[in-house]
Amino acid sequence: MSDLRGKTAILTGAAQGLGYAIARAYAAEGMRVALMDVQRERLNQVADEVRALGGEALPIVVDLSDATATQIAADEALAVLGTPCVLVHNAALLREVPFAEVRFENWRRELDIILQAAFLLCKAVWQPMMAAGGGSIVLLSSGSGIKGFVNESAYCPGKHGQEGLMKVLSMEGAPHHIAVNTITPGAPINTPMSDSNYSPEMKLKWVDPALLAPAFVYLAKQGAAGLTGERLSAWDVSEQIRAGQITL
Numbered sequence: 001m002s003d004l005r006g007k008t009a010i011l012t013g014a015a016q017g018l019g020y021a022i023a024r025a026y027a028a029e030g031m032r033v034a035l036m037d038v039q040r041e042r043l044n045q046v047a048d049e050v051r052a053l054g055g056e057a058l059p060i061v062v063d064l065s066d067a068t069a070t071q072i073a074a075d076e077a078l079a080v081l082g083t084p085c086v087l088v089h090n091a092a093l094l095r096e097v098p099f100a101e102v103r104f105e106n107w108r109r110e111l112d113i114i115l116q117a118a119f120l121l122c123k124a125v126w127q128p129m130m131a132a133g134g135g136s137i138v139l140l141s142s143g144s145g146i147k148g149f150v151n152e153s154a155y156c157p158g159k160h161g162q163e164g165l166m167k168v169l170s171m172e173g174a175p176h177h178i179a180v181n182t183i184t185p186g187a188p189i190n191t192p193m194s195d196s197n198y199s200p201e202m203k204l205k206w207v208d209p210a211l212l213a214p215a216f217v218y219l220a221k222q223g224a225a226g227l228t229g230e231r232l233s234a235w236d237v238s239e240q241i242r243a244g245q246i247t248l
């Protein structure tokens with residue numbers, strides 16, 4: 001498969017958790033990574049780590065619930081680092097609140113980070129990827145992308161929406177060699193989001209998100225005649241890579 005050295009990635013939610021693990025994996029491949037997150041201090045620390053690992057980092061502090069700010073962030077990433085071979089929209093917010101108590105502004109914010117930003121970021125890279133002859137788009141899904149869970153009246157529709165967007169874009173992207181997939185962690189992961197939402201039993205089984213990172217290296221290499229239109233498990237793909245069933 002293709003060498004990722006010197007190629008560009010756009011990654012959201014890079015300041016912590018799974019996004020941080022993906023940032024480190026892309027850095028180890030020698031990629032140029034636009035790192036987007038709302039947490040300035042943590043993002044700058046991650047950028048320093050990416051550079052120390054041999055990657056190039058462009059930290060972009062942005063609130064992805066803000067449409068204009070999201071477009072400006074995407075434009076900056078494209079202007080500075082060029083067309084990405086991969087876009088990973090990983091940022092999300094999960095606030096578990098009973099529907100009776102959800103306020104519209106909070107519902108809207110959660111949905112906008114997950115789905116509106118997915119639309120805007122895909123839109124920003126679409127023409128450049130077409131012009132470049134292809135690319136790979138990865139949207140972070142969840143069990144909440146296909147099932148309902150109580151107290152998730154924003155997160156669940158957002159993740160369902162990402163699955164729908166993936167289905168449409170994978171069809172429209174195919175003639176242009178743009179691969180579009182969703183991916184779920186596929187295993188309980190030790191991240192700040194999990195820390196506030198997992199039961200004590202789930203925390204007994206959670207794994208380091210770095211164990212899921214190989215799947216994102218694999219997906220960065222899609223595009224052209226690659227895997228598209230799939231809902232994948234990062235754990236399963238990473239396990240297949242470790243077992244030698246998939247070669248990077």
Ligand SMILES: NC(=O)c1ccc[n+]([C@@H]2O[C@H](COP(=O)([O-])OP(=O)(O)OC[C@H]3O[C@@H](n4cnc5c(N)ncnc54)[C@H](O)[C@@H]3O)[C@@H](O)[C@H]2O)c1
Binds near residue numbers: 019062065141188194
């Ligand atoms: N943790 C899990 O068990 C789990 C399960 C299923 C799916 N996922 C998905 O995996 C992805 C990563 O999850 P995680 O556990 O690492 O989450 P996390 O909360 O630990 O990290 C999410 C990152 O997104 C950033 N972010 C949140 N709101 C933002 C905003 N408005 N603008 C910019 N950045 C913003 C945060 O600052 C943070 O760095 C998410 O899409 C999540 O929905 C996680």
